[in-house]
Amino acid sequence: MQQQGQSDQEKRADTSFFGQPRGLSTLFFTEMWERFSYYGMRAILLYYMYWSVAKGGLGFEPGLAASIMSIYGSLVYLSSVVGGFISDRILGSRKTVFYGGILIMFGHIALSMPLGSIALFISIVLITLGTGLLKPNISEMVGDLYTEYDNRRDSGFTIFVFGINFGSFISPILVGWLGMSYNFHLGFSLAAIGMFFGLLQYVRGGKKHLPSSSLYPSDPLEPEDVKKLSVKVGLGVIVFALILLLMNVMGSLNIANFITLLSVIAIATPVIYFVVIISSKKITSTERSRVIAYIPLFIAAAIFWAIEEQGSSVLALFAANQTNNNFLGFQIPASWYQSLNPFFIMLYTPFFAWLWMKLGKKQPSSPSKFSLGLLVAGLSYLFMVIPVALFGSSAKVSPLWLIGSWAIVEVAEMLVSPIGLSVTTKLAPKSFESQMMSMWFLADSAAQAVNSQIVKYYTPANEVNYFTMVAVAAVIFSIILAFLIKPIKKLMEGVN
Numbered sequence: 265m266q267q268q269g270q271s272d273q274e275k276r277a278d279t280s281f282f283g284q285p286r287g288l289s290t291l292f293f294t295e296m297w298e299r300f301s302y303y304g305m306r307a308i309l310l311y312y313m314y315w316s317v318a319k320g321g322l323g324f325e326p327g328l329a330a331s332i333m334s335i336y337g338s339l340v341y342l343s344s345v346v347g348g349f350i351s352d353r354i355l356g357s358r359k360t361v362f363y364g365g366i367l368i369m370f371g372h373i374a375l376s377m378p379l380g381s382i383a384l385f386i387s388i389v390l391i392t393l394g395t396g397l398l399k400p401n402i403s404e405m406v407g408d409l410y411t412e413y414d415n416r417r418d419s420g421f422t423i424f425v426f427g428i429n430f431g432s433f434i435s436p437i438l439v440g441w442l443g444m445s446y447n448f449h450l451g452f453s454l455a456a457i458g459m460f461f462g463l464l465q466y467v468r469g470g471k472k473h474l475p476s477s478s479l480y481p482s483d484p485l486e487p488e489d490v491k492k493l494s495v496k497v498g499l500g501v502i503v504f505a506l507i508l509l510l511m512n513v514m515g516s517l518n519i520a521n522f523i524t525l526l527s528v529i530a531i532a533t534p535v536i537y538f539v540v541i542i543s544s545k546k547i548t549s550t551e552r553s554r555v556i557a558y559i560p561l562f563i564a565a566a567i568f569w570a571i572e573e574q575g576s577s578v579l580a581l582f583a584a585n586q587t588n589n590n591f592l593g594f595q596i597p598a599s600w601y602q603s604l605n606p607f608f609i610m611l612y613t614p615f616f617a618w619l620w621m622k623l624g625k626k627q628p629s630s631p632s633k634f635s636l637g638l639l640v641a642g643l644s645y646l647f648m649v650i651p652v653a654l655f656g657s658s659a660k661v662s663p664l665w666l667i668g669s670w671a672i673v674e675v676a677e678m679l680v681s682p683i684g685l686s687v688t689t690k691l692a693p694k695s696f697e698s699q700m701m702s703m704w705f706l707a708d709s710a711a712q713a714v715n716s717q718i719v720k721y722y723t724p725a726n727e728v729n730y731f732t733m734v735a736v737a738a739v740i741f742s743i744i745l746a747f748l749i750k751p752i753k754k755l756m757e758g759v760n
Contacts, residue, residue, distance in 0.1 A: 298365065307602040311448075314329040328519065328520070334715035336392070338715075339392045339709070341705040341708040344395075344400040345533060348401070349702075351481065353489075357402075357408075358478040361402050361405075367394030399705055400702045403424075403704075408477070421685045421686045422678075423617060432603075436601075523716050533710075541699070544696070551694070557691065563707075565634070568638055571645060574734075575605055577719050580601070582648075604667060612674060630687040631748070637678075638676065643672055649731045
């Protein structure tokens with residue numbers, strides 16, 4: 265086991281995993297299996313919800329199913345706030361990740377049982393909490409493998425994201441084929457097995473290759489803090505319960521309105537969190553400046569994720585209902601298109617990893633990469649306008665349109681996702697390391713909260729307007745961000 269307090273020189277000297285620290289290998293494979301389980305489940309969940317009961321589904325209305333998919337994704341990333349706090353203040357990152365993996369595995373096991381909507385909602389709770397514990401902390405541990413100014417950092421995170429996408433690529437093919445061709449519950453069972461393999465890898469490799477500092481919280485709770493925390497949590501639960509009671513009395517407590525309530529919470533949470541961090545007495549003036557610089561990057565990330573995450577809802581519906589999936593007599597399962605996202609990430613990753621290493625200190629700044637990425641994301645939706653405008657909303661079009669749209673948006677992801685992970689760890693105040701990583705995932709949470717409201721309006725009749733309006737919003741903010749690059753870099757206080 266590596267010694268606590270590993271020196272900067274020792275960190276730079278550890279190059280045993282393709283030029284990266286050996287601990288990256290453990291985290292790479294753990295996250296690969298976790299994403300296998302999660303994205304395998306998501307590849308078939310939309311269809312499971314809106315297919316008829318006779319076909320093995322739950323019979324939900326498609327618009328509602330898409331809205332549930334979005335708010336589910338939002339809650340998964342919203343819970344990262346809890347995960348970051350538990351890691352920083354109570355358990356340390358290594359234990360927090362382990363317990364998260366356990367909850368995720370049991371969430372998939374719940375879905376594998378033929379218990380209808382009850383199992384669905386139980387699994388949502390378990391996987392939401394589990395992912396919240398796992399996601400921000402495993403990424404934070406990747407950042408801890410490097411010194412603040414190690415030029416390998418962006419390349420290391422790019423490799424880490426490759427592992428995420430490798431697991432995400434295989435799972436829709438295997439879980440999707442098993443779930444949609446035979447039985448949805450068999451598909452969910454395979455997702456549970458994937459998470460088990462991830463836990464096995466994590467326990468074995470963690471003891472040997474992860475810093476011992478990950479076993480301890482970076483900012484442990486003091487006895488007086490426990491009482492304050494208990495009061496805050498108790499008040500939050502009471503307020504939430506009273507809101508639900510009021511909605512019930514008014515006759516407005518239904519799934520749609522409950523989703524709206526959760527959306528408001530998901531959007532408000534990062535706003536409150538920024539205020540708390542910036543006003544904290546635990547951070548220095550330099551750290552405060554860096555957090556302020558992070559705000560426009562956060563907004564850009566949220567807009568990007570709003571487009572990218574609609575691949576599992578809007579584009580999934582397009583794949584099932586408006587795409588000609590017959591290829592040489594073989595019927596392509598609609599779930600297989602979910603593998604396009606990770607496929608293109610894996611295809612592009614070697615190039616971008618090489619590019620950032622080649623450019624070194626000459627590479628574009630993080631704000632510049634974000635601005636360009638947001639522009640490209642907008643273009644991916646403008647691309648989807650073309651087939652609908654040419655052939656109409658009732659025609660089944662070539663799969664090449666979907667493939668092309670994903671090929672474009674994944675260029676944007678290479679400019680935003682690994683760079684965002686990296687810049688978050690670099691801009692994070694020392695007392696809020698894991699919680700700042702939670703902020704990165706809150707961008708995705710806020711994005712999907714917005715999606716849960718707007719995907720309900722996606723129909724074949726208004727596709728052109730839908731794709732166009734989302735694309736234009738992304739392009740406009742990309743231009744605004746381009747003009748803000750210099751002041752953002754100044755606020756970043758030497759971090760690139």
